[in-house]
Amino acid sequence: MGTVSLSAGRDDNAYALQNELLADASVGEDSFTEMFAWGQYRLSGSSGNGWRLHGYGFARRYSELDSLDLTSVSAALSRDGQWLQRLGWDAEIGAAGEMVYLGGEQVTRQLQLIGRARRDIGEARVTLSLIPSYYQGGDEYAYLDGWRQRFEAKWQRPLFAFEARAYYRYDANARTDLERADLELDTVDYYSYSPVRHSLGGVLEWSLSSSWDISTGVEYRRSAYDGNNRVTDSDGAVLSYQRESDRTKTWLATKFKITPRFSLDGKFVVLDNEENRDVYTYDKTEASLGVSYIF
Numbered sequence: 001m002g003t004v005s006l007s008a009g010r011d012d013n014a015y016a017l018q019n020e021l022l023a024d025a026s027v028g029e030d031s032f033t034e035m036f037a038w039g040q041y042r043l044s045g046s047s048g049n050g051w052r053l054h055g056y057g058f059a060r061r062y063s064e065l066d067s068l069d070l071t072s073v074s075a076a077l078s079r080d081g082q083w084l085q086r087l088g089w090d091a092e093i094g095a096a097g098e099m100v101y102l103g104g105e106q107v108t109r110q111l112q113l114i115g116r117a118r119r120d121i122g123e124a125r126v127t128l129s130l131i132p133s134y135y136q137g138g139d140e141y142a143y144l145d146g147w148r149q150r151f152e153a154k155w156q157r158p159l160f161a162f163e164a165r166a167y168y169r170y171d172a173n174a175r176t177d178l179e180r181a182d183l184e185l186d187t188v189d190y191y192s193y194s195p196v197r198h199s200l201g202g203v204l205e206w207s208l209s210s211s212w213d214i215s216t217g218v219e220y221r222r223s224a225y226d227g228n229n230r231v232t233d234s235d236g237a238v239l240s241y242q243r244e245s246d247r248t249k250t251w252l253a254t255k256f257k258i259t260p261r262f263s264l265d266g267k268f269v270v271l272d273n274e275e276n277r278d279v280y281t282y283d284k285t286e287a288s289l290g291v292s293y294i295f
Helices: none
Strands: 002-011 030-046 049-062 070-081 090-102 105-121 124-137 146-159 162-175 178-182 187-191 195-207 212-225 229-232 238-241 244-257 262-275 282-294
Touching: 002 262, 030 282
Parallel strands: none
Antiparallel strands: 002 030, 002 282, 030 049, 049 070, 070 090, 090 105, 105 124, 124 146, 146 162, 162 195, 178 187, 187 229, 195 212, 212 244, 229 238, 244 262, 262 282
């Protein structure tokens, strides 16, 4: 089974920067096209007890900002089992690899382990996930080398006319981080790429008819980076601070099924990122329309 989608949209701040940092507020605006494909193939057994291959590919291409073109591909092998069935849980273990490219250059290669357990409690389903990962950065991104530990707890159930989901995600990073020497000023700047993040989100989905679905959601993410950043101004003054951020993401999406397998899709996303250093504070809006097919 699998799915593929094609879409086109508009991003009003593709650089994710303050407008004041750009020569013109419209510099960061650009249209984009997007492709996503996901699929899985069962090697043996059943959905409750067997092996499967699965993976995805994603690409976003901007009309003018080629340096921001993003591509990622992933492949995974998972074993679904009933080892925790006595406790009422279904389980999954597996391993996956992923490669990410930005502007045609490799950003990271990632190897991750997957551990997941699911249980139905009344009308609700609870899912717990533990996904440790190791990253290796590309030639220009060696500061991203290191570990990422992710834990997620998700709850979902029917709620009146809706399908409701809520989740919490803990994300800890231990990366190499970036040191940059300035020979003229004889200083070494330091930038942390090792955040600890807590995310809390909720989603509501409902069907207006047998062929028309709408969903909306909100996510709040709190990030605190390890260590103190050191930044040297042009006059030699050194600024030292621990980077912290609060990001709110909201979205509205719709899917209209032309056939049981083919649909028209739309999405509107708003991001608001506030940081303790203004240079990293920004907001952005994306809107897109597309088609998808399930096979």
